[in-house]
Amino acid sequence: MEYFPIFLRLAGEPVLVVGGGEVAARKVDLLLRASADVTVVAPELGPRLAALLQSGAIAHVAQEFQPEHLNGMRLAIAATDRNAVNAWVAHQAESRGINVNVVDDRELSRFIMPAIIDRSPILAAVTSGGDAPVLTRRLREKLEAFLPHRLGDLAKFSGSLRALVKKRLTDAPARRRFWEKFFDGPLAADVLAGRDPATVARSVESALVQAESAFAGQSGVGEVALVGAGPGDPGLLTLRALRVLQNADVVLYDRLVSNDVLDLARRDAERIYVGKVAGTSSSQADINALLVKLALEGKRVCRLKGGDSFIFGRGGEELEALAQHGIRYEVVPGITAATGCAAYAGIPLTHREHAQSLTFVTGHAKDDGDMQVDWEALARPNQTIVFYMGLKSLPTIIAQLLAHGAPGQRAAAVVEQGTCATQRVVTGTLTTLEHEVAAAGLDSPSLLIVGEVTRLHETLKWFSAEAATDETLAAGRLSA
Ligand SMILES: C[S@@+](CC[C@H](N)C(=O)[O-])C[C@H]1O[C@@H](n2cnc3c(N)ncnc32)[C@H](O)[C@@H]1O
Structure with a gap:
């Protein structure tokens, strides 16, 4: 995480904006929405900032930026169209320990301003740290569409009930359950639909009575x-x-x-x-x-x-x-590992031509080293067998299958760290697999798949570190 996301209370706090043009005006608008005490430093103001000055919403210092302008400021924003001035502001702010943002220059900025979705008091902020502004905008659009318009009303309404709910439901888990039910239920839907809050508030009483009796019966039982x-x-x-x-x-x-x-x-x-x-x-x-x-x-x-x-x-x-x-x-x-690993390895577990049945077997041997399975049945053709926990017992499994009539050329595969960005797949036959697995140095967790379907891996494989989703990549390796 390159940036630490926080929400800053700026009401009444002094903030310096350097620059008098349209870009500065956009930042000032946002700061005013957070009720900051904004001072703009610029020899001249554009029409939008001039109007704000006229209405008394901002203060103006009609000069070129001087380091003293930063004295006592909480934050500073450099928004001029001159790079040298912006860099000078950033340098001066940094040396005074004042957090600074330089518009469109993340290298010079201590903080960046995210795209926001404002349903105050609910605020969602999105940033890509400047790497993908279009993606950020897309996400913002999606969130705008997804978050109900009256979400802020709902947050305020529930805030107005908190003290009452706390008094009536003294048990913290009971309160949490009440709120979960509340937000998933008809009362929240009414607020989101714009019904009169006073009318909705009257129904809260019966919801509380219901919650009291529901939770009284099961207090202490999770x-x-x-x-x-x-x-x-x-x-x-x-x-x-x-x-x-x-x-x-x-x-x-x-x-x-x-x-x-x-x-x-x-x-x-x-x-x-x-x-x-x-x-x-x-x-x-x-x-x-x-x-x-x-x-x-x-x-x-x-x-x-x-x-x-x-x-x-x-x-x-x-x-x-x-x-x-x-x-x-x-x-x-x-x-389960069988379906996940097979899917990500491009190995269909059943196939009209190659496998009409599928068996999951544990390769974990009992204390006496004996696997309690019907080897004769597992050695038959036209099926797929998936061995969980089979890596350690691989030599035994192969030896038993061969001893019970499976041909040496029967295809098989081992999938290590299946579905993760680190996934590896080794294929071979009952004759060659043990050697291939050892040569690749496969480790746990690994899944053994025996059957002709494993030959399809070569033509159907699709997953690789490049195809991995961000989530998969982030998940990294599973610990063995
Ligand atoms: C104790 S079993 C648990 C199986 C789990 N309950 C399931 O449904 O996948 C653990 C075995 O599952 C297999 N396994 C689980 N995750 C795996 C993965 N990502 N890749 C390969 N094998 C995996 C390995 O054979 C491992 O030894």
Whole structure:
């Protein structure tokens, strides 16, 4: 992040604008909207600034800029059409520790001014730091269209109710739930539709009574959402998952969940890592107990797992523990590694000519090293088999398939860090794959796909670091 985004309260604060033309006038307009105390320094003023001076909205120093003009100023903006003057203003402001903006010159500017969407008191600001002004404008247009016209009224209306709601709902989680329901419900819709606020305010009473009785019955009891975070690319998170994540008080997450997914949680939500640390892992019993404890404390818990929680994710065991304690839960499915990796590797998992069935198998062996699977069935043709956690057992898996009748030329592939910008795909046959994987130095997390469909990777592959979305690139590597 090159810039630190803040909103500055400028009401009554002295701000210097150097320049008397149209560009300076546009900056002055914005400053006046924030009720700043604006002084313009310029030998002459253009018509817009002259009119503002006439109306008493600004002060004017009819001189060339002098460093003393900066004395006591909070901010300075250099908006003349002379680069040397602008640079002089910037230099002087910097040496006095006054934040300065030079119009259209980010190198000289300490702060830049974003595109804004003003639904005061709601303000949205967008910037590309000067890299992509057209993109910024596009985003602003989209936000303008997306944000309801009366959003500011809604914010003010809810602000007027805060004290009352706080008095009636003393429990903080109950209040948060009330507000979530409020903003998603008919009362907010009425305000946004322009109904008389006094009429809407009368309906608030019944909403509060309802909330009091709803939350009284379940005080102290939280809930858990088991959420599949997908295989890595944050763009593969479902809308439902995003919503749950943003409403959660606590997020319990695994090692395969990327930081960018975690960043989507509420800023004040507690984040608890329950994955592997240096070869040890929280035991499943510990995780189950923690989920139960947090829910009994009244928290809304998001249990975030890589891929899908019900596919080699031990989600069922966690739900059993919750069910035993009568805790409410929901399950939000995620894109499992098999579908995510196959899609991003250009490997269709089924194909009319090559594979009429699809099997997901865990390559994780039991303590005695024995994988409890029907090798004879897995060795048959016309199918695709996806082995999760199969990298370590790759030699065993290949040996077993060959021993049970699979031909050495059967195609197979390993996808490492699937769906991430760092994805790598290695293809081969049962005879060659082990060598190819070792030569490439593939590491965990990796997914083994066995079947003729993997030959299609060469012709159907499409994903590369260049094709990765910004979200995928930002997600970087999954930790092994
Ligand atoms: C414990 S399993 C969890 C599977 C997860 N619940 C799912 O639905 O994808 C972990 C295994 O999933 C596979 N895996 C998960 N994410 C992956 C990725 N981005 N690329 C390749 N394999 C992945 C690897 O085989 C890894 O060892």
